[in-house]
Amino acid sequence: MAEVLVYVDHVDGAVRKPTLELLTLARRIGEPVAVALGNGAADTAATLAEHGAVKVLTHDASEYAEYLVVPKVDALQAAYEAVSPAAVLVPSSAEGKEIAARLALRIGSGIITDAVDLEAGDEGPVATQSVFAASFTTKSRVVKGTPVITVKPNSAAVEAAPAAGAVEALSVTFSDKATGTKITGRTPRESTGRPELTEAAIVVSGGRGVNGAENFSIIEALADQLGAAVGASRAAVDAGWYPHTNQVGQTGKSVSPQLYIANGISGAIQHRAGMQTSKTIVAVNKDAEAPIFELVDFGVVGDLFDVVPQLTEEIKTRKG
Amino acid sequence: MSLRIVVTVKYVPDATGDRHFADDLTVDRDDVDGLLSELDEYAVEQALQIAENADDAEVTVLTIGPEDAKDALRKALSMGADKAIHVEDDDLHGTDAIGTSLVLAKAIEKAGYDLVISGMASTDGTMGVVPALVAERLGVPQVTLLSEVSVEDGTVKGRRDGDAASEQLEAQLPAVVSVTDQSGEARYPSFKGIMAAKKKPVQSWDLSDLDIEAEEVGLDGAFTKVEAATERPARTAGTIVKDEGEGGKQLAEFLAGQKFI
Numbered sequence A: 001m002a003e004v005l006v007y008v009d010h011v012d013g014a015v016r017k018p019t020l021e022l023l024t025l026a027r028r029i030g031e032p033v034a035v036a037l038g039n040g041a042a043d044t045a046a047t048l049a050e051h052g053a054v055k056v057l058t059h060d061a062s063e064y065a066e067y068l069v070v071p072k073v074d075a076l077q078a079a080y081e082a083v084s085p086a087a088v089l090v091p092s093s094a095e096g097k098e099i100a101a102r103l104a105l106r107i108g109s110g111i112i113t114d115a116v117d118l119e120a121g122d123e124g125p126v127a128t129q130s131v132f133a134a135s136f137t138t139k140s141r142v143v144k145g146t147p148v149i150t151v152k153p154n155s156a157a158v159e160a161a162p163a164a165g166a167v168e169a170l171s172v173t174f175s176d177k178a179t180g181t182k183i184t185g186r187t188p189r190e191s192t193g194r195p196e197l198t199e200a201a202i203v204v205s206g207g208r209g210v211n212g213a214e215n216f217s218i219i220e221a222l223a224d225q226l227g228a229a230v231g232a233s234r235a236a237v238d239a240g241w242y243p244h245t246n247q248v249g250q251t252g253k254s255v256s257p258q259l260y261i262a263n264g265i266s267g268a269i270q271h272r273a274g275m276q277t278s279k280t281i282v283a284v285n286k287d288a289e290a291p292i293f294e295l296v297d298f299g300v301v302g303d304l305f306d307v308v309p310q311l312t313e314e315i316k317t318r319k320g
Numbered sequence B: 001m002s003l004r005i006v007v008t009v010k011y012v013p014d015a016t017g018d019r020h021f022a023d024d025l026t027v028d029r030d031d032v033d034g035l036l037s038e039l040d041e042y043a044v045e046q047a048l049q050i051a052e053n054a055d056d057a058e059v060t061v062l063t064i065g066p067e068d069a070k071d072a073l074r075k076a077l078s079m080g081a082d083k084a085i086h087v088e089d090d091d092l093h094g095t096d097a098i099g100t101s102l103v104l105a106k107a108i109e110k111a112g113y114d115l116v117i118s119g120m121a122s123t124d125g126t127m128g129v130v131p132a133l134v135a136e137r138l139g140v141p142q143v144t145l146l147s148e149v150s151v152e153d154g155t156v157k158g159r160r161d162g163d164a165a166s167e168q169l170e171a172q173l174p175a176v177v178s179v180t181d182q183s184g185e186a187r188y189p190s191f192k193g194i195m196a197a198k199k200k201p202v203q204s205w206d207l208s209d210l211d212i213e214a215e216e217v218g219l220d221g222a223f224t225k226v227e228a229a230t231e232r233p234a235r236t237a238g239t240i241v242k243d244e245g246e247g248g249k250q251l252a253e254f255l256a257g258q259k260f261i
């Protein structure tokens, strides 16, 4: 059976969920061979094996942490040459897309980004994408070279599928371009203890209507009752009320949770672009004409300062 | 010596309009109003600021696109760019990211450059890969997705805010930079700027000017193919209640019914 290369996103050996989803999708096309790079690469093997990786190619070198993107492209290319896979799958993060694109160019292939689903087809894998602020769904294929496809989080269920997951050291020679962009400093993001925005089953967001950084505690209290991630509109982020990493929308994260709760958000096209594919959508907004209500399964026209705390209290009561 | 900055800008269908596909499943650029991609305005803005801080600099805006794409160039010129290059050729219709990066790289080389500045993503394709591809083709450092950027003594520095960490980056020129919408508000063209733009040079190049064969680009040369595009069904109308003191409880009831509580 053909092998499918899967690029592993991990933090010091802890595999991030989107990579496990990628393994599910990879198994539809062939046998997943994972590529894990950098600090802790070998520690990823057990988890990857549990989810279907037949082989885990690993490599660590200081270059991965000291220089931007290109060392990882060099390594992924080395893996590509060692395996000759039927396709290469990469998680659709900002960095993942850049790595995938440069690899595609080097190996003479096409690139599809931000797939939300993947199926085997007669002429190679068919990727589903959600475009124009999620108002259209497309089916695309790479028609030249080995398909290189980046896949968004929450695109498939994580499934256990035990496989050998034999660890093999990947041999990598860095190109002379690898050290072009130095990373001279790094400030890790502080953990909030809440789920990752893009991976969360429930997202509770606040917009301009929240009216101040201090009021975001109302949004966070609701999120914590539901075990949800917290999102924000660009208006709230631009006002400095919430960090940019939590922005939902075209220039923020795109999320596709089971439940999205928009509070004091009007529903501009650029915001919708990042949340329109959520399974269930709920909104609280005092303006009955707000476009967000066109999307909702349930909406409350009212003041979020009354509705949200009452909702939070009611959930607490019901949970007992 | 003068700092030569090339800004890549894209002419895109207005996101607030009714965007759709043409019969050949390419983005319909005829039936919808177009404009300079808002995310490329940030690239123009940073280029102008870098030029203002340099002793001697020249900002060239470059676009690949149909006749109307000149509007995007005009807007960038009226913001303050010095000159413009329009790559236009019927054979470019349907070009994908790999092809776009080829044409941009050839045009950038022909124009001459020390620094390329791009937007974080185009608002129609939203791939966010063209700057990385252009860097790969030019063989120069990629310093991308910056929320903060500066250039001094032939070195570009910037801050890249990623998911896991915020990174400080540094590279020697020549380099390819892309900037996010966190990099600073783009200026509005002044009346004087709009008048001045009318007199600024706009060069037109076609594929033969760039030594590119028609087969390398366009729909037929593309490395990817859209096989189907379907409009997403409108979401079915939900229940909307007016809060009369019980709105939060009603919402809780709905969420419980859906098994979220």
Ligand SMILES: Cc1cc2nc3c(=O)[nH]c(=O)nc-3n(C[C@H](O)[C@H](O)[C@H](O)COP(=O)(O)OP(=O)(O)OC[C@H]3O[C@@H](n4cnc5c(N)ncnc54)[C@H](O)[C@@H]3O)c2cc1C
Pocket (backbone or CB within 6 Å): A206, A207, A208, A209, A210, A232, A233, A234, A235, A236, A247, A248, A249, A250, A251, A252, A253, A263, A264, A265, A266, A267, A268, A269, A270, A271, A274, A284, A285, A286, A287, A290, A302, A303, A304, A305, B038, B039, B123, B181
């Ligand atoms: C290129 C580009 C990219 C963009 N990218 C993004 C993006 O990624 N994400 C994003 O979100 N936006 C993005 N935007 C901005 C977008 O166009 C909107 O400006 C933004 O989403 C508006 O945020 P908002 O809904 O919070 O604010 P507003 O549109 O001002 O809406 C606030 C809402 O809150 C309601 N409200 C006020 N007070 C209360 C109250 N007490 N109780 C209940 N409701 C109340 C109001 O009725 C109103 O509907 C982008 C724009 C551009 C041009």
Ligand SMILES: Nc1ncnc2c1ncn2[C@@H]1O[C@H](COP(=O)(O)O)[C@@H](O)[C@H]1O
Pocket (backbone or CB within 6 Å): B008, B009, B010, B011, B037, B039, B040, B043, B062, B063, B064, B065, B097, B100, B104, B117, B118, B119, B120, B121, B122, B123, B125, B126, B127, B128, B129, B130, B131
């Ligand atoms: N046709 C084009 N003409 C000029 N620049 C472009 C074009 N397409 C993409 N770009 C540049 O590449 C950036 C990223 O585009 P993309 O990878 O398509 O999302 C844009 O913000 C532009 O700066």
